[in-house]
Each structure stands twice: as structure tokens, then as C-alpha cells.
Amino acid sequence: MDQIESSNFSTAEEDESAKKLVWCLTRVGKDLDWLRLFENTEVTIGRGLNVTHQLVSPSCPLMISRMHCMFKQRDGGQWTVTDKKSLNGVWVNGERIPVDKAHLLRLGDSIKLGVPIVGTKVEYEYILVRQRLEDIKPYLVTGPSEGACAASRIKKTKRKFNSELEPSTSSKSKLYRHSATDKSQGQACPTDEPRDRPGTRVREEAGPSMRQHRRLDSPLERPSSPSRNLSSLEMYSQNMLVLRERMNFTQRRVETLEGEGGRQRDDPHREEQVRELQSQLEMLRGQLHRMEVLEKSISETENRLEVQKTQHEEGLKKQLEEKGLKKQLEEALQEQRKVIEELALSRQGFEDVLKAKDKELEVTKEEKERARTQKEEVVTQMTEVLENELQCIICSELFIKAVTLNCAHSFCLHCISEWRKRKDECPICRQAILSQTCSLVLDNCIDRMVEQLTPDMKQRRLVLITERKGESPARGGDGDPRRRQ
Numbered sequence: 001m002d003q004i005e006s007s008n009f010s011t012a013e014e015d016e017s018a019k020k021l022v023w024c025l026t027r028v029g030k031d032l033d034w035l036r037l038f039e040n041t042e043v044t045i046g047r048g049l050n051v052t053h054q055l056v057s058p059s060c061p062l063m064i065s066r067m068h069c070m071f072k073q074r075d076g077g078q079w080t081v082t083d084k085k086s087l088n089g090v091w092v093n094g095e096r097i098p099v100d101k102a103h104l105l106r107l108g109d110s111i112k113l114g115v116p117i118v119g120t121k122v123e124y125e126y127i128l129v130r131q132r133l134e135d136i137k138p139y140l141v142t143g144p145s146e147g148a149c150a151a152s153r154i155k156k157t158k159r160k161f162n163s164e165l166e167p168s169t170s171s172k173s174k175l176y177r178h179s180a181t182d183k184s185q186g187q188a189c190p191t192d193e194p195r196d197r198p199g200t201r202v203r204e205e206a207g208p209s210m211r212q213h214r215r216l217d218s219p220l221e222r223p224s225s226p227s228r229n230l231s232s233l234e235m236y237s238q239n240m241l242v243l244r245e246r247m248n249f250t251q252r253r254v255e256t257l258e259g260e261g262g263r264q265r266d267d268p269h270r271e272e273q274v275r276e277l278q279s280q281l282e283m284l285r286g287q288l289h290r291m292e293v294l295e296k297s298i299s300e301t302e303n304r305l306e307v308q309k310t311q312h313e314e315g316l317k318k319q320l321e322e323k324g325l326k327k328q329l330e331e332a333l334q335e336q337r338k339v340i341e342e343l344a345l346s347r348q349g350f351e352d353v354l355k356a357k358d359k360e361l362e363v364t365k366e367e368k369e370r371a372r373t374q375k376e377e378v379v380t381q382m383t384e385v386l387e388n389e390l391q392c393i394i395c396s397e398l399f400i401k402a403v404t405l406n407c408a409h410s411f412c413l414h415c416i417s418e419w420r421k422r423k424d425e426c427p428i429c430r431q432a433i434l435s436q437t438c439s440l441v442l443d444n445c446i447d448r449m450v451e452q453l454t455p456d457m458k459q460r461r462l463v464l465i466t467e468r469k470g471e472s473p474a475r476g477g478d479g480d481p482r483r484r485q
Contacts, residue, residue, distance in 0.1 A: 018134035023079060025111065025126035026139070034139045035126065037079060043071040045113065046084075053141060055113070057123055061290070062297050063088055063114040064124070072102070079105045079128065088114040091122075243288045250281045382449055390446055394419060394427060398450070400465055402442040406434040410442060414468045 023037040035053050037043050044051040048066035057063045065086040073079050080102040083090040090097050091112040097103040105111075105128050113124040129136075254277045257270060390398055394415035401413040407426045411419070416436060424433050450461060 018132070018137070020133055021130050022133045022136070023073075023128070023130050024136050024140070026129050026136075028110075028125040028127060031139050033141045034136060036136075036140050037071050037073070039073055041073075044084075045069050045071070046086075055124060057114075058290070059120075059123065060114075060117060060297070061294050062301065063117075068113055081105055081111065086113075243284060243291065247281060247284045247288065250277055250284060253277050254281060379452060382452060390442065390449075397464060398446050398461065399439075399442055400461075400468060402439040402446070403436045404439045404442075405431075405436050407431045410439055413438070414471070 023039070025035040025037065027033050027035075035043075035045070038052070041052075043053070044067060045053045045055060045064075046066050046068040047054060047056050047061065047064045051067065055064045055068070065084070065088070067084045068086045069084055069090045070082045071079055072082070081090060081092065081097065082102045083097050083099045085099050090103075091110075092103055092105070093110050107128060107130060109128045111126045111128065112122045113126075114122060116122045254274060257274045257277065392399055392402075392410075392412045392415050394411055397412070399410060399412055402410050403413050403416055404410045405416070405426055407429050409426055409428045411427070419427055420433060425431060426433060450458060453461075
């Protein structure tokens with residue numbers, strides 16, 4: 001009874017969960033390989049192993065990165081997608097989203113992973129929808145259950161690659177897991193049930209070869225980093241040699257069975273074995289071609305990374321050179337600013353000196369002007385003195401050979417001599433002239449003062465002296481008038 005109640009309860013839970021609305025990425029143009037977005041978890045997509053949904057492109061394995069993108073649901077129920085530094089990017093509604101930045105999604109948005117190859121469309125294109133689980137369950141990709149996702153969120157343990165390669169223990173025959181999107185080349189897993197048919201041994205032999213082929217193919221799904229490219233290429237070369245040996249072995253088996261089939265034409269199991277071996281041979285050829293293409297792609301990627309590394313190093317060198325030049329320029333500018341400041345200070349000093357000199361010149365000019373004015377005043381005063389005190393009252397000229405009478409009045413020798421011819425008395429005081437004496441003091445004083453006079457006055461005095469000297473011989477020996485009397 002308890003078992004019946006538990007089974008009924010589990011059936012009811014399954015029915016209720018089947019009617020629940022879930023978020024899903026429907027693949028455009030295909031009714032399979034839809035990706036379910038589990039709630040309250042981070043759904044990761046890539047070609048690596050530690051992801052929620054693994055995608056490996058059969059045409060271009062490097063189209064999807066190991067950790068291509070991540071879908072996460074917010075508290076409000078809205079979903080976001082984040083590009084995890086993928087090589088070919090994530091495109092939402094035709095536009096590439098930024099790296100490491102959550103992009104908000106809306107119902108019906110178009111999500112493309114990677115870029116289209118020449119002449120084809122994008123291989124992985126999805127539409128965000130929300131439908132009942134029972135409606136979309138047949139189209140979902142075979143992947144981890146919701147419980148497994150919850151356990152992975154708690155434990156954060158890595159998935160093991162060997163668990164994917166081992167055959168299933170269920171009774172139903174399943175395909176070898178080659179990729180999430182390509183099952184056309186899969187082969188049936190060998191079961192533990194014994195078979196009596198003649199082809200049993202051939203399938204048992206094919207089983208380990210397939211498992212080994214999957215092991216050989218597994219490194220292709222995880223390209224190494226650029227630092228391990230050399231070792232990866234050597235490993236790929238060894239794997240290609242092993243694949244060629246498997247192909248040769250399978251080819252010989254096919255030829256052997258075809259030869260035996262010529263002798264045993266009525267054996268249908270032999271024909272079935274031949275067809276299976278031929279299909280395996282075609283599959284091995286396809287895998288070998290894929291490995292060659294992948295090896296070429298890895299070599300091209302390595303060359304591109306080397307070029308990018310070289311460009312990056314050159315860019316760093318240029319940046320360092322620019323920083324050095326910028327630093328030198330800043331130092332030169334600082335030195336130039338210092339020189340400008342020093343020049344400004346020197347200019348200020350020169351301006352102060354010039355101002356001081358201008359003030360001194362103004363003061364000197366004023367002093368000179370004052371001195372000139374004083375000199376002019378002195379000359380004027382001297383002129384007035386000469387005119388008033390040292391001037392002969394008879395000729396109104398400066399004394400020429402001044403003589404002083406007994407009354408103390410002075411006259412020119414020539415003038416007083418001419419005056420005494422008419423009157424023998426002083427022209428000023430009218431006293432009788434008893435004696436006259438030459439005044440050397442007045443003559444010397446007048447001669448020194450005449451040096452300060454203007455050239456016209458000097459010339460006039462010289463002409464007057466010359467005239468009086470010329471008249472002196474003409475008087476003959478008249479001598480003193482008193483003597484004549």
C-alpha cells in the first residue's frame with residue numbers, strides 16, 4: 001500500500017511539473033536540441049565539459065568557446081545573458097553584446113552563438129520562449145536534469161569525461177555521445193546480453209575501437225591554451241596515426257568479410273557485418289577529416305594569437321615610448337615654466353631698475369634745469385651789476401682801463417681824458433680833478449666777468465678796445481691836461 005501511495009504521489013508530482021511553465025531556448029529550423037533554462041541557477045553553454053549544455057559544432061569545432069556564455073535569472077524572473085569572453089561572440093537581435101556584461105532578455109528575443117561561415121547561416125540560433133514542460137520535453141537536448149543542476153550548484157564538482165564515454169547500463173540501446181548536436185554518426189553500445197549471431201564478435205570488437213576513438217576525439221573538444229599548443233599538436237598527430245591504423249584495420253576487416261562473402265553469398269549476417277564495418281569506416285574517415293580540419297584551425301588560431309601577441313607587445317612598447325616621451329615633454333615643460341618664471345622675475349627686476357634710473361634721470365634733469373636757471377639768474381645779476389656798477393657813466397660801456405679820480409669815482413681812461421679836455425671836474429660830483437689813478441682791481445674783475453658774457457657782447461667789447469687803441473696815437477703827446485695847464 002505504501003508503495004502504491006508513493007507511486008501515485010510521484011505520478012501526481014510528475015503531472016504537476018509537466019504542466020509547469022518553463023523557460024527554453026528553441027533552436028531555429030530544428031525540432032530538437034532545445035536548451036532548457038533551469039530556474040534559480042546559472043545555465044552555462046560551451047564546448048567544454050564543466051558546462052550545463054555542451055555544444056560542439058560538427059562543421060567548425062572552434063566556433064563555440066569552452067565557456068561561451070551564461071544565462072542567469074534575476075529575482076524578478078527576468079533572464080540575462082553574459083558573454084564569457086567568447087571568441088565569436090553572442091548576438092542578441094542581430095547585435096553583439098559586450099563581454100562580461102549581463103544583457104537583459106525579453107520573451108521572443110533572438111540569440112545567436114558564433115558567426116556564420118561563408119555561404120551558410122549561423123549554426124546555433126535560438127529563440128527565448130516560455131511554454132509548458134510537457135509540450136517541449138520531446139524536443140529538449142539530452143542533458144543534466146534539474147536535480148543534477150541543483151546538486152552542481154551546491155557541490156560545484158567537476159564532471160568527469162570518462163563517465164560520458166562508458167556505455168549505459170540500461171537495457172535499451174543508446175548512441176555514443178559524440179556531441180550535443182550530431183548523433184548521425186553514433187553507433188550502438190555493446191550490451192552485456194550474449195548473442196548467438198555471427199556478427200556479435202564483430203560488434204564487440206568495434207565497441208572498444210569506438211570507445212578509443214571517442215577518447216581520441218575528446219581532446220579536440222578541449223583545445224589547449226596557447227602555451228600548450230605544441231604539446232596539443234603532438235597529441236593530435238598521435239591521435240591521427242591511431243585513427244589511420246584503425247581505418248586500415250577496419251578496411252582489412254571489410255576486405256576480409258567481402259572475400260568471405262563471395263564464398264558465402266547466402267549468409268545475411270555477413271552482409272550486415274560488412275555494412276556495419278563500412279559505416280564505421282566512413283565514420284572514421286569523417287573523424288579523421290575533422291581532426292585534420294581542426295588541426296589546421298588550431299594552427300591558424302595559433303598563428304593569429306602570435307600575431308595578436310606581437311601586436312600587443314608592439315602596442316605596449318608604443319605606450320611605453322609614448323609615456324617616456326610624455327614624461328620628457330612634461331619635464332621640458334616644467335623646465336620651460338621655470339625659465340619663464342625666472343625671466344619674469346628678471347624682467348620685473350629690470351623694470352624696477354629702469355624705474356629707479358628714470359627717477360634718477362628725472363631728478364638729475366630737474367637739478368640740471370635748476371642749475372641752468374640759477375646760472376641764468378647769476379648771469380643776469382652779473383649783467384645787471386656790470387651795467388650798474390662797472391659801467392662808465394660817460395660811454396655807458398664797461399670800464400676799459402679803469403681809472404679812479406681823487407673823488408673816488410671811476411671812469412674809462414679814454415673817456416675821462418676826453419672829458420678833461422673840456423672840463424677839469426668830475427662828471428658826477430663836479431669836484432675838481434686833482435689826480436687820477438689806474439684801477440687794476442677793476443680791470444681784472446671786469447676781464448673775468450666778460451668771459452661769462454655772450455659772444456656778441458665779447459665781440460663788441462673787442463671792437464671797442466681796438467677802436468680806442470687806434471685813437472691813442474692820434475692824440476700825440478698831449479699828455480696830461482693838467483700838465484698842459
